[in-house]
Amino acid sequence: MSFDHAELARAVAAHGAVIRVVVADVAGSAPREAGAAMLVWACGQEGTIGGGTLEYEAAAKARAMLAEDRSAALDRMPLGPALNQCCGGAVTLLSEHWDQGLLADVAGETVVARPVPGTQGPMPMAVARILKRARGEGFMPAPRIVQGWFVEPLTRPLRELWIWGAGHVGRAIIEVMRPLPGFRLTWIDTDASRFPAVPEGVVQKIASNPADLVIEAPQDADHLVLTFSHTLDLDLCHRLLAHGFQSLGLIGSDTKWARFRSRLAALGHAPERIADIRCPIGNPDLGKHPQAIAVGVAAELIMMKTAKARTKKECAG
Template identity: 50%
Template sequence: MSFDPLRLEAALAAHDDVWRVVVAETRGSVPRGPGTSMLVWADGQDGTIGGGRLEWEALAAARAGRRGAIRHALGPSLGQCCGGAVTLHISHWTRDLLDEVDFSGGLAAIGHTQPGPEVMEAADRLRDNPDAPSPLLVGDWLVERIAAPSRRVHVWGAGHVGRALVSVLAPLPDLSVSWIDDAAARFPGDIPAGIDRIVAVDMPRLAARNGAEGEHLLLTYSHDIDLALCHALLTAGAPRIGLIGSDTKWARFRSRLRQLGHTDAAIARIRCPIGNPALGKHPQAIAVGVAAEILAPQEQDLA
């Protein structure tokens, strides 16, 4: 996991002071691994470092103004059954402080004291070795890579299932999620942090221009729009497409797509229905099934 300035910026847009708590180092059995982080403000948080007494202590330390590295032996000092040890790094942020950080090099060095040469040496190690683990704790400084999502997911449709799916996908690491609909009023007022909301009056036209990029999940309010999106995305060369619907809907779509000139090999790039039918048709159940497919190894055809 990596430093996500967009997530932090979204939190700062709603709260004047935000603390970032990062699992910097671990030893033995621990709830979460290095790089796991959460954002904390006076009356809330975003994310988790594993819950339990460790998280409770971290929340209290952040809100009390603690900064830098804090070490915990989970068994002896906190009474947690994991038994390992965790070093947390806490940093305090405001909008002005975030504006001062230079993210152009793909790295962030975060601390509240004068950095020594060892901080720059740690940054060089991460920069020169893409496989080096991140973050690196150097005294009270934390050196991290900037988050660069490895997968881009487009969710087409802001209805009940689209809302449920986006809420499940938003916290997942290494995903960049774009959420598209043709009416601004269809989106909820509280879109999760980091989600790119797009209002496109003509969604199939947008799909035709940008369809070759990333994975696409089709959940719109209209079968006609769903079909037009399938046609546009296949024409654009989209490698992975997921379509909500029944077996009957999919049989009709396959027939229509053949009539539009698509080969069976191309149509096979569409998965319908998406999710796990055994979980039921409740929007959250569908969202859980789709998210599970996305989290599965990419060798499996998830969409």
């Protein structure tokens, strides 16, 4: 988990000052990991630190902070004895008052570090070293308290996901994927009228021939091809195979996929390269309802992300 500057900026713009409640430390079993956060304002909240009594109490304290105009609070909350939750561990919550001015102070940073309430004195050398590595080497530390300072990286989209088609399945995938961290969503179709209201943070692209936009996609992007036209789907697959991608999923039946394999081979693509396309997308066992397809697609992409991160970690150490 990490500090999502864009999400916090949207909340501040919409609601004025907000309290960001972040799990700063975890001991034993807990509902969420360090870095999980929620935003709280006078009449609402978004995000989650695990739900239940913990979240209810934390939200109530956050609203009291807003009412009293307090800047920050650090609370260690034993989940069993204090909150009657069965996790059995304890979490330390850092609640901070954020507004436009404070957001401007951390804009452009890769890692946010600040003293927790009760800590005085200059920045410790250990924290300074973390910031130096972040700026010089791109090092992304895990969210944690270091010698009385809370350190957490700013959210960086780890993966670009391009969704080709704004029909029922495309809309369902946007709904499911948008709240998930680590993805930047780009949504493409032929006309503005084909889109519903495009959610905040989703990049919309419109072209009479969407396949012409393939050259704009990062070569390590993930793609989901699910337009209204088989001809357009084929053209997109053809161009993406030449362009390069991290993953490519195509909506369709076994019959459609058999025809596409034949036509892509006739266009000069090698069988092993064509096999890099996933068709059908999602989990067929979940059914064909758009939301069911979207749930299966999200699971696929999360598992790919997890597997990639695990491989990276194993290679590093």
